[in-house]
Amino acid sequence: MKTADPELMRAINRFHVMDAIRRFGPISRVEISDRTQLSATTVSAITAALLDDALIMTHQLGGIRDAAARGRPRVMLELNPAAAHVVGVKLALDQITVATTNFSADVLSSLVLPIRLHRQPVSVIADLVEDGIRRSVADAGLTMEQVSGVCVGLPGVVERIAGVCRASPIFGERDVPFAAELTARLGGVVATIDTDVNLVTLAEHWFGQARGLDDFLVISVELGLGLGILHNGELFRGANGLSPDLGDLMVRAPDGSGAVRLASAASEASMVAEAQEILAGSEHEHAFRLGRGIDKILELAAAGEPRILALLDRAGGALGFAIANLITLFAPPKVILAGAALEAGEALVGPIRRTVTELLPASLADVSEIVVHHWRDDIWARGAAAMTLRDLYGAPWNTTGPVVHR
Numbered sequence: 001m002k003t004a005d006p007e008l009m010r011a012i013n014r015f016h017v018m019d020a021i022r023r024f025g026p027i028s029r030v031e032i033s034d035r036t037q038l039s040a041t042t043v044s045a046i047t048a049a050l051l052d053d054a055l056i057m058t059h060q061l062g063g064i065r066d067a068a069a070r071g072r073p074r075v076m077l078e079l080n081p082a083a084a085h086v087v088g089v090k091l092a093l094d095q096i097t098v099a100t101t102n103f104s105a106d107v108l109s110s111l112v113l114p115i116r117l118h119r120q121p122v123s124v125i126a127d128l129v130e131d132g133i134r135r136s137v138a139d140a141g142l143t144m145e146q147v148s149g150v151c152v153g154l155p156g157v158v159e160r161i162a163g164v165c166r167a168s169p170i171f172g173e174r175d176v177p178f179a180a181e182l183t184a185r186l187g188g189v190v191a192t193i194d195t196d197v198n199l200v201t202l203a204e205h206w207f208g209q210a211r212g213l214d215d216f217l218v219i220s221v222e223l224g225l226g227l228g229i230l231h232n233g234e235l236f237r238g239a240n241g242l243s244p245d246l247g248d249l250m251v252r253a254p255d256g257s258g259a260v261r262l263a264s265a266a267s268e269a270s271m272v273a274e275a276q277e278i279l280a281g282s283e284h285e286h287a288f289r290l291g292r293g294i295d296k297i298l299e300l301a302a303a304g305e306p307r308i309l310a311l312l313d314r315a316g317g318a319l320g321f322a323i324a325n326l327i328t329l330f331a332p333p334k335v336i337l338a339g340a341a342l343e344a345g346e347a348l349v350g351p352i353r354r355t356v357t358e359l360l361p362a363s364l365a366d367v368s369e370i371v372v373h374h375w376r377d378d379i380w381a382r383g384a385a386a387m388t389l390r391d392l393y394g395a396p397w398n399t400t401g402p403v404v405h406r
Contacts, residue, residue, distance in 0.1 A: 017046045026076035055083045084148040088384025091154040091170050093118050098132040099381035100140040107378045109139035130185040151384040153196035155224045160241035195243040197226025199383030206386045217332045221339035225267050251321050254314035265318040278307050301347045312347040320355025327368045338373040
């Protein structure tokens with residue numbers, strides 16, 4: 001009786017070898033065999049093919065003339081940075097950020113276009129993104145023919161397989177086929193889209209605070225509220241690769257009056273709107289008209305402004321309520337909080353931790369560590385690279401990859 005598809009098994013073994021080199025390289029063939037539990041013969045055959053494809057490269061530890069060394073020099077394997085190049089794009093209400101990365105997800109060039117996107121039609125946004133991509137690629141000393149793929153991250157509800165953004169504050173309309181819209185402009189380079197929090201989640205898994213963890217959550221507190229779920233080493237998605245929007249979750253209202261959407265109680269946008277109302281008529285309101293509302297909130301929180309501290313306490317309580325429920329559902333070993341608003345420190349993070357502690361059942365009290373990720377500018381870009389490289393060379397059993405939009 002046939003028990004397995006040989007081609008699938010070869011693809012799975014190849015993935016495990018590639019993943020070991022990515023995670024632990026430079027690494028020897030013997031170490032790969034130990035980590036993957038594959039035979040030395042299998043590892044040798046796979047790494048030989050990867051070397052032929054120029055996806056990995058070798059270097060030796062020690063040398064023939066090294067008197068201290070015994071036997072042949074150890075040959076170590078690592079990813080070949082020049083094997084592929086990816087462009088990541090992040091869309092926000094007030095800017096487009098573009099970064100070009102190599103096969104190791106190192107950022108080669110980046111640029112920021114300060115544009116109010118929510119006032120632009122979809123076709124104009126796609127044109128602006130195309131211009132940014134071509135400029136970033138040129139700045140990296142590459143041509144578009146050397147780009148393996150483009151991945152766009154944005155807030156909202158995204159159907160990754162279809163390349164459709166169902167809803168986002170970036171677009172003034174629903175069900176935008178943005179992947180196809182952008183691919184049509186890039187001369188054969190395939191573009192995909194995903195939520196910005198998923199890019200951060202994958203980057204945390206590959207390079208950041210969750211490296212080595214196969215189960216964890218990322219919650220981003222930005223314009224909206226994003227939720228990234230990694231389970232068994234894979235991003236958790238719904239039908240058609242649908243990514244959840246944490247802001248749509250129903251929670252108790254901060255004043256106890258009933259149930260509200262979490263985004264209306266704890267997103268950056270809701271905090272800025274409430275702070276602007278609180279500070280109306282004061283010398284601080286000009287900052288909000290200039291789009292620097294979150295900076296003003298952080299400034300006043302640091303100065304101990306009681307109304308702003310109360311605002312952050314309410315928002316933190318609402319977030320803590322949601323996080324306690326997520327921990328109850330998923331029991332993740334780590335919950336990573338990210339976003340500019342977290343720079344408020346204990347004024348926001350303290351109420352989150354306090355509420356989680358109050359609401360978790362005793363059986364789960366010590367399960368999850370809550371940590372704050374302080375943004376690095378390129379973390380999302382490295383996540384975009386990781387997402388695209390998984391599409392190109394990732395796990396063969398992953399059925400949530402994108403449709404090619406041509």
